[in-house]
Amino acid sequence: MNTPGDDLFARPTAAIRLTDRQRLDWLRLARSENVGPRTFRELINIYGSASAALEAIPELSRRGGGRSIRIVSLAEAEREMARAAAFGVSIVAIGERDYPDRLRRIASAPPLIALRGDLACLSRPMIGLVGSRNASIAGIKMAALLARGLGQAGFTTVSGLARGIDAAAHEASLATGTVAVLAGGQDQVYPADNEPLLTRLLHAGAAISEMPMGHEPRARDFPRRNRLIAGLSIGVIVVEAAERSGSLITARLALEENREVFAVPGSPLDPRAEGTNRLLKQGATLVTEVDDVLAVLNPILARPPDDAALEEDEHDMQQADPGDDGRQRILALLGPVPVTPDDIVRASGLGAAAVRVALLELELAGRLHRDPGGRVSLL
Numbered sequence: 001m002n003t004p005g006d007d008l009f010a011r012p013t014a015a016i017r018l019t020d021r022q023r024l025d026w027l028r029l030a031r032s033e034n035v036g037p038r039t040f041r042e043l044i045n046i047y048g049s050a051s052a053a054l055e056a057i058p059e060l061s062r063r064g065g066g067r068s069i070r071i072v073s074l075a076e077a078e079r080e081m082a083r084a085a086a087f088g089v090s091i092v093a094i095g096e097r098d099y100p101d102r103l104r105r106i107a108s109a110p111p112l113i114a115l116r117g118d119l120a121c122l123s124r125p126m127i128g129l130v131g132s133r134n135a136s137i138a139g140i141k142m143a144a145l146l147a148r149g150l151g152q153a154g155f156t157t158v159s160g161l162a163r164g165i166d167a168a169a170h171e172a173s174l175a176t177g178t179v180a181v182l183a184g185g186q187d188q189v190y191p192a193d194n195e196p197l198l199t200r201l202l203h204a205g206a207a208i209s210e211m212p213m214g215h216e217p218r219a220r221d222f223p224r225r226n227r228l229i230a231g232l233s234i235g236v237i238v239v240e241a242a243e244r245s246g247s248l249i250t251a252r253l254a255l256e257e258n259r260e261v262f263a264v265p266g267s268p269l270d271p272r273a274e275g276t277n278r279l280l281k282q283g284a285t286l287v288t289e290v291d292d293v294l295a296v297l298n299p300i301l302a303r304p305p306d307d308a309a310l311e312e313d314e315h316d317m318q319q320a321d322p323g324d325d326g327r328q329r330i331l332a333l334l335g336p337v338p339v340t341p342d343d344i345v346r347a348s349g350l351g352a353a354a355v356r357v358a359l360l361e362l363e364l365a366g367r368l369h370r371d372p373g374g375r376v377s378l379l
Helices: 020-031 037-047 050-063 074-086 119-123 137-152 165-172 192-201 221-232 246-256 271-281 290-301 323-333 341-348 352-364
Strands: 090-093 112-117 126-130 156-159 178-181 206-209 235-238 260-263 368-370 376-378
Touching (some): 020 037, 020 050, 020 074, 020 090, 020 112, 037 050, 050 352, 112 119, 119 178, 126 246, 137 156, 165 178, 221 246, 235 246, 235 290, 246 260, 246 271, 260 271, 260 290, 352 368
Parallel strands (some): 126 235, 235 260
Antiparallel strands (some): 090 112, 112 206
């Protein structure tokens, strides 16, 4: 399907189609220990296929100084695929037809996503709409007003199926199409109270998850879900958000991906408005009606997408062995303070490809942390 040096993440949507066996190999690789989205991308780009990457992982982890890591078996992958099929869920790879194009463009795009519902809604421009679970009546009304108006303007609304603002946004755009991004597997809906809402929205909308079937959401899974909301969307609207709200994480992730951020102002006396009012002070677009959002987004939609950020030089990755001395130099330069790979290249005197291979080895060994903004630090 692809050869070493071919960056599949940079391909246009619908450029690839996995065979059944390739899909199983992708699933095995994506579900294996210490293999996150960025690591998956590096492995495929270096080794050319998931099957070759699976064979290489034990040696890479050993060179990174880690123990033998767990690789998902073929039987486990087959069981997950069977469970997904029984639930009406499609497992879609990045670059395939049903994989949302904007999500493909984020740095941490999941290699595989689980989809169900009416997938046509994923081909329309999407707008995130998030906010407080403990929402006010005014906040719920505002979320519904915006979701309904944006749906009528041709947008698919995206939210996290939480109580409050999320649920109001989904409910108001049932007829025009809405996407629920799940923190758990497709068969582990949270909160359970909103499962009937999810069932209704699937008639004209969709549910998306990067988690395995059967995965029960944990606290750390919600920021991962929030990055998908931001990644799917051309912009994110925050209706109500207290300080330290998960909605503010979604807004920050949207900014990191150069997406638009909008905020609805609230009373300075209402704790649920502290986060949104702070966003406005930091430069978010103020929203009091649908036209405020459309005035910003319509010119963006009129421009062709920019793929330049996705183009990377991969031609020498396969031969880029940093050597034992290079590995020790890189390890000595790393610490708990996040740095960029470019910083390591300059300080180590090694080539960029060699540094990336060494970082990949450390990550597979469980010794490297990927920080925001493409930075890394040592665990």
